[in-house]
Amino acid sequence: MSGxxxxxxxxxxxxxxNIVxxxxxHVTEQVNRTTKQYDRLKHRKxxxxxxxxxxxxxxxxxxxYAETHGTVDGRPCPTRPRRRTVSVGAAGRPGTHRSAEECV
Structure with a gap:
């Protein structure tokens, strides 16, 4: 969409x-980088x-994409949540990448 x-x-x-x-x-809103919430456009009322x-x-x-994955309030659903990976190995050795959920 940057193009x-x-x-x-x-x-x-x-x-x-918003496809009119x-x-x-129509660009009507954005995600606020600080709060990670939907917000009005910059420099717009x-x-x-x-x-x-x-x-x-x-x-x-x-x-x-929307037809395949569905929508919520007109917004296409993401395919999967983003996962942060950390480097932990067997017996605590570094080097093996696992998702953050597996490290809990």
Missing amino acids: CGLRNGEAAVVNLN AAGTY KGEYRDVPLPPQVKETIER
Whole structure:
């Protein structure tokens, strides 16, 4: 989505309901880097938006992904949660990578 003119925080909250025309996407919100919550756009009042071009192949990819993985309030669901890996080995030796969940 960065090729469409979206910032990282805006691309993280892509919403199918904001595809308004064949080649236009309304950017209405972003993820706040500090709070990790949905927030209004930078330099915009609440409710304001900006339009960015949406190439047909990007629109098709978003729609196909949403169809495969489902949506919540128009937002495509992630495929899997991100996992942080830490380096712990058998008997506490470093070197073997495991997910953070396995280290608990």
